[in-house]
Amino acid sequence: MKTVYTKEMLKFIDASPTAFHCVKNAADMLEEAGYMRFDEKDAWRLSRARKGYVVRNGSSLIAFSIPAGDFKGFRIYSAHSDSPTFRLKESPEMNPECGFVRLNTEGYGGMIMSSWFDRPLSVAGRVVFEKEGVLETKLVNIDRDLLVIPNVAIHMNPDTNKGVEYKPQSDLLPVYALADTKTKLSALIAKEAGVKEPEILASDLFLYTRQKGCFAGADKELILSPRLDDQECAFAGVKALCEIDTGTENFVPSEYINVLCIFDNEEVGSGTKQGADSTFLEDTLYRIAESMSLSRTDYLRLLADSFAISADNAHAAHPAMAGKADPVNKPALNKGVVLKFNGSQKYATDAVSAGFVRSLCRKNDIALQNYANNSNVRGGSTLGNISTAHVSVPTADIGLAQLAMHSSCETAGAYDVDELVKLARSFFEG
Numbered sequence: 001m002k003t004v005y006t007k008e009m010l011k012f013i014d015a016s017p018t019a020f021h022c023v024k025n026a027a028d029m030l031e032e033a034g035y036m037r038f039d040e041k042d043a044w045r046l047s048r049a050r051k052g053y054v055v056r057n058g059s060s061l062i063a064f065s066i067p068a069g070d071f072k073g074f075r076i077y078s079a080h081s082d083s084p085t086f087r088l089k090e091s092p093e094m095n096p097e098c099g100f101v102r103l104n105t106e107g108y109g110g111m112i113m114s115s116w117f118d119r120p121l122s123v124a125g126r127v128v129f130e131k132e133g134v135l136e137t138k139l140v141n142i143d144r145d146l147l148v149i150p151n152v153a154i155h156m157n158p159d160t161n162k163g164v165e166y167k168p169q170s171d172l173l174p175v176y177a178l179a180d181t182k183t184k185l186s187a188l189i190a191k192e193a194g195v196k197e198p199e200i201l202a203s204d205l206f207l208y209t210r211q212k213g214c215f216a217g218a219d220k221e222l223i224l225s226p227r228l229d230d231q232e233c234a235f236a237g238v239k240a241l242c243e244i245d246t247g248t249e250n251f252v253p254s255e256y257i258n259v260l261c262i263f264d265n266e267e268v269g270s271g272t273k274q275g276a277d278s279t280f281l282e283d284t285l286y287r288i289a290e291s292m293s294l295s296r297t298d299y300l301r302l303l304a305d306s307f308a309i310s311a312d313n314a315h316a317a318h319p320a321m322a323g324k325a326d327p328v329n330k331p332a333l334n335k336g337v338v339l340k341f342n343g344s345q346k347y348a349t350d351a352v353s354a355g356f357v358r359s360l361c362r363k364n365d366i367a368l369q370n371y372a373n374n375s376n377v378r379g380g381s382t383l384g385n386i387s388t389a390h391v392s393v394p395t396a397d398i399g400l401a402q403l404a405m406h407s408s409c410e411t412a413g414a415y416d417v418d419e420l421v422k423l424a425r426s427f428f429e430g
Contacts, residue, residue, distance in 0.1 A: 084109030109267030336367025348384030
């Protein structure tokens, strides 16, 4: 088997240490494919054979392409830009203790805490500063091995292999420097941003692991990478949309407006102005319809003939914990896209939306497998039902199988992202 997109996807993730960087890189791909950026503050003047995108908060993005001919609904693909990590608190440098300066952090999302120990880390995010009376933002990434969260030696904690409860405020603060350092973190951030230290008014800064994505396995059939959940699915959606829309004169004939959503804050419940539980999608779809002189009734008629795919990675059956998987619906790596079901509606898939996805996959020779939670094991949730509470359209939850979800480094199949790009392309092509 050959991989077409995997190397590019790993480079995308490596260049996206935070949700802000993920959205910036997605926007760059869209602009290269001819998409124009729109601002929510401006009036939009749209027409057929037009494509564009809008960003909210710098960490969420919605792109759209309007067919040259008549259309009767929306085709919506969504993923998320954020991953579990540690966020820096205000004034993060703490008083030296035992000769070390540590940074004051707090958890963001439900991470596997032990996976953050004893590996090179750094800091990335955004800063806000004032320039000529206007607040501006700048992405920053201290692109070098900077921090470490050191483990306690087994001699001092002999029960460490018997299960340990970690306390984030004491056990998981990263070491920044020795106590006699004269180099402040704020100075490094200001230098990276290209501004003077006192000019920075605020920041959103996060830790990230310096490990780069790579191939593994006897036949290089595996990939190891940070943030596979869910930048893998975000990349696949952007790539598919860019490939089918190469220019206004070459639009693929379609009866639907294609919409790509990359939401922030899924890992903390989506309840933010830029999350799936916000009005971002609803606002954008309505503005598209309104800009094309459609009435409210026309807009609701478009929704009635629309479909959404929520793409967020799924749990593969684990070789050391086979009993945690459902006895039947247990995905495997490199067996294709995963269609996700849940009786309590943590996933939005039902018979109608499952039938749609299965038909799409059969017609386009796309590998598809099923996922359901073991009924004794509590599962997670995702974007599908959250976003459809605002834009109510038939929705299927899908993803790619992976191991070690929410670890600082996750494992997946090297060939599966090609199947997801193929599915997203087929979906957008109508």
